[in-house]
Amino acid sequence: MTPAPAAAVTAPGKALSYSSDDIKRMLPHRWPMLMIDRAYDVVPGVSGRGIKSVSVNEPFFAGHYPDHSIMPGVMIVEAMAQLVAVVYVAEIVENGTGNGTAPEDGEAAAGDGDTASGDGDASRNVGYLGSISTMKFSRLVVPGDQLTLQATLGQRLGGLRQVKVRASVGSELAAAGTLVVTTGRKG
Numbered sequence: 001m002t003p004a005p006a007a008a009v010t011a012p013g014k015a016l017s018y019s020s021d022d023i024k025r026m027l028p029h030r031w032p033m034l035m036i037d038r039a040y041d042v043v044p045g046v047s048g049r050g051i052k053s054v055s056v057n058e059p060f061f062a063g064h065y066p067d068h069s070i071m072p073g074v075m076i077v078e079a080m081a082q083l084v085a086v087v088y089v090a091e092i093v094e095n096g097t098g099n100g101t102a103p104e105d106g107e108a109a110a111g112d113g114d115t116a117s118g119d120g121d122a123s124r125n126v127g128y129l130g131s132i133s134t135m136k137f138s139r140l141v142v143p144g145d146q147l148t149l150q151a152t153l154g155q156r157l158g159g160l161r162q163v164k165v166r167a168s169v170g171s172e173l174a175a176a177g178t179l180v181v182t183t184g185r186k187g
Contacts, residue, residue: 015041015048016094018086026089027082028123032059035079036086036149045091047152050083052167056143071141076175077132080165083149084181085126088161093122127182130160135177145169159183 017040018026027034035052042048054071061069141147147167154162161183166176 015043016090018042018090023082023086026093026122026126027085028126029082033078034082035075036082039083039086039090042087042090044094045088045153047150048083048087048090050079050086050149050151052079052147052149054141054143054145054147058143061143069143071145073135073137073175076137076141076147076167077129077135077165077179079147080149080151080167080175081129081179081181084151084153084163084165084179087151087153088127088181088183089122089125092125125184127184130180130182133178133180135175137175139169139172139174141167141169141174147174154178156183 018038020037023036023039024030024034029035036050037053039048039050056069058071058075060072060075064070064072147169150166150168152164154164157180159182160180163179163181164177165179167174
């Protein structure tokens with residue numbers, strides 16, 4: 001049985017932090033596709049912040065572009081989407097049963113899946129990226145940068161959920177937009 005993330009909960013509504021080891025227990029992603037190093041200020045099921053330290057050793061830099069290393073926009077979006085998954089799964093991990101409300105017809109509840117039934121694998125509750133809306137990129141991200149990620153979960157649309165996301169390097173905005181994610185995994 002995999003141990004639960006080590007975040008300490010002192011009171012309901014408090015923001016939580018998750019280390020890279022905690023995140024590996026929360027997400028199904030692994031190297032080279034695990035894109036976030038730390039999550040903090042996580043309010044389970046609501047919002048959170050994260051860090052992606054960009055290293056020249058990232059495998060995508062070998063071909064994007066060899067003479068001028070630039071982090072691909074899709075990888076920035078993937079990092080933001082993984083933060084969304086941490087915020088979502090944190091609700092399941094911290095509550096043990098998700099959001100505590102019954103799902104609407106056809107909607108997967110936050111606690112649906114194996115974690116709620118007791119096998120302890122929160123990563124099985126991570127859904128999929130449904131769409132990328134209004135995403136704008138305003139700064140190149142290069143080796144040595146540290147991306148600060150932000151995600152705020154919005155309204156549910158059946159089995160989907162809108163999320164506002166941002167990625168910054170220092171005080172400079174690198175990307176911002178809206179994602180739609182599934183609230184559970186099918187099949």
